[in-house]
Amino acid sequence: MKSQYPEIQGGGSLILAWQIRNKHVLVIGGGEVAAGRIVNVLNADAKVTVVSPRSGLNDEVAYRVDQKQVELRDRKFEPSDLEGVDMVLCAVDDPEASTQIYKLCKEKRIAANIADVPPECDFYFGSVHRDGPLQIMVSTNGNGPKLANIVRRQIADTLPHNIGAAVQRVGILRKKLRKVAPAIEEGPKRMQWMSKVCEQWTLDELCEMTEEDMEELLGFYKPGTVPSLDAVRLGEADGAYDGPFLI
Template identity: 30%
Template sequence: MLPLPNIQTNNVAFSQKEEGNQLFPVFIKLNQLRTLLIGAGNIGLEKLNAIVKNSQYARVTVVAAVVSPEFRLFLANHPNIKLKEKSFDAGDLNDIDIVFAATNNNDLNEEIRTAAHERGLLINVADKPELCDFYLGSIVQKGDLKIAISTNGKSPTIAKRLKEILNDSLPAELDTTLQNMSALRQTLNGDFAVKVKKLNKVTESLINPRKSFLAANINWLIWLSIVIFLGAVGFTLWNTEPEFQSFLIHIDSLFYWFLGAGFVFAMIDGAIGMSYGVTSASFSLAMGLPPASASMAIHISEVLSNGIAGWMHFRMGNVNWKLFKLLIIPAIVGAVLGAYLLSSLEHYSQYTKPVVAVYTLILGGIILMKAFNIRRKKAENKIKRIGILGFFGGFIDAAFGGGWGSIVLSSLIAGGRHPLFSLGTVKISRFFIATLSSLTFFTMLGGRYWEAVLGLIIGSALASPIAAKVSNRISAKTIMVAVGIIVMLVSARSVILFILKLI
């Protein structure tokens, strides 16, 4: 029996005077103790499932006058659990080491607690932190490794969210590492200090793990791609487009409009992780650019801005490389296909322009709605078909001038993935998508509207390093409301003008 000396009847009042978290974390060997669970309804099933999940050989006795069908089904798969279909009495506590009260009768729960304390037993009372001697924390398990999380009974939801983060972050291979370390420890000779020194040397890679070639060199690959891309575009334009040379001498005022717009839109995108394409597309259409040329300008500017932003997120460790690998190839295929289709319809811009305006109008409404309903679904609903999401997001983004962040990032977060890692992954993926789609546009269309292109490139590049650092310091809701309203107004203007022309 676990000793519980000097339990006071006024310990609830005493604990309320305590400040800070007074819990002492322990790991109990339930397979060596005798456990009593009172209650066989939904609450009791939840408690029993937690016990068995963490200790499959736990010796549990269940006492309940009423047993739910789901509880009976669970017992059918766990014949080692004893069931007594009866009302609780103090005699049920004989030969018991630890108690769980899981009834929906508060008076009965307090009666059980009093009887348990009279016998010096520790007890957990469901949904009553003030009556508990111990709590059941959220558990992260990777083989023999277990991490318990407790919020001192203040917020089980926070504990569950932290559990999700750790489950996604810690590799399953940690258990293999534990087994190897256990075997290694048995082979070491020398005193305790020598063994610790050797084990520290072996485990140093856990603190400074070796990165894959892609993860270790992604920053150089990004900058090398940027230099090669800009060099190739500049050389081609200088030798094939007289307008480009003239532009360098006589800068049009359009450049300054897009310079300011690129900076503002990149800052917005960095703050909320989306809307650069949508806002840029709406602005470009309002300035008179055809849809394909607008999309080309947007994607060429995104090569540099997303390269910088992706590099910053990489340096801050915000990239989920497993998610990146699932996302990138389908996204590139979709983006190239969308860019080719839109470029082929450039001569019909008078018809494609209102279609794009309607699309941005809808996206503006979606952004506005998300501003008032930024909630993540449970992790059980996590999106599995990442490739399909990437292809669809890449195609829509290229064919309509934007939407990668609005579609992909919002879907990942809504599907239960961690916002920070989703943002970093979407940003670094965007660099490669923008590069391939803009090359497709450039091949199909050649040099057009370079005032807009250079303005967006320089403006967004200047904002990208700043935006990556302040992404979690600005009120996302306020920005999303403003962006949603502005995009809807600008897009609605383009649609109305097209309708008036038809009339």
């Protein structure tokens, strides 16, 4: 008899959106792989320190240093570099040194990624598509990074051109809604109402939604209705709530 619950498929990773804003990330190495890692963590607003002799930096990493986007320690790695670090990204062509760095990270309980050595990684980097606030990651759990890149491009090619802008407008509306209905007990209703907006409005309509449209639309939150964009702009939608918000 088939179970009504999802079947467990072992061997996967827990894919999360890791918030590392203002966290201290240590990148060991200054080559092409390090350059890619640096872009990833800078996009997440991390504070980045690179440990590598300046002579070993490729052009892109050198640019990040010169632009003061990252701090450079112009020398080889030392254990003291791990003090105060939240994450370590190791990208050096020295397997023995990489293993020693990973062991030190484990002792200090610092999450680490050792490039191209899956068994010595607490997490993997996937292939990411970015469109404004929208991020889509494809991971092969270390089996085939190039294949992940191919799958990511195929997925990106199927997305509407305006999906990123639509996500951004929905985010603004959601923040406004939290101000209108801040109470914790309103959480389920907020989620249900926002779901209705996303389901009933097209991506084009979400992109076109102005600040004025949002303010008008929020008037329909209390009765729990979602009028069309045209109705919002014409002020003809049924169920409008004209009184003060007393949540």
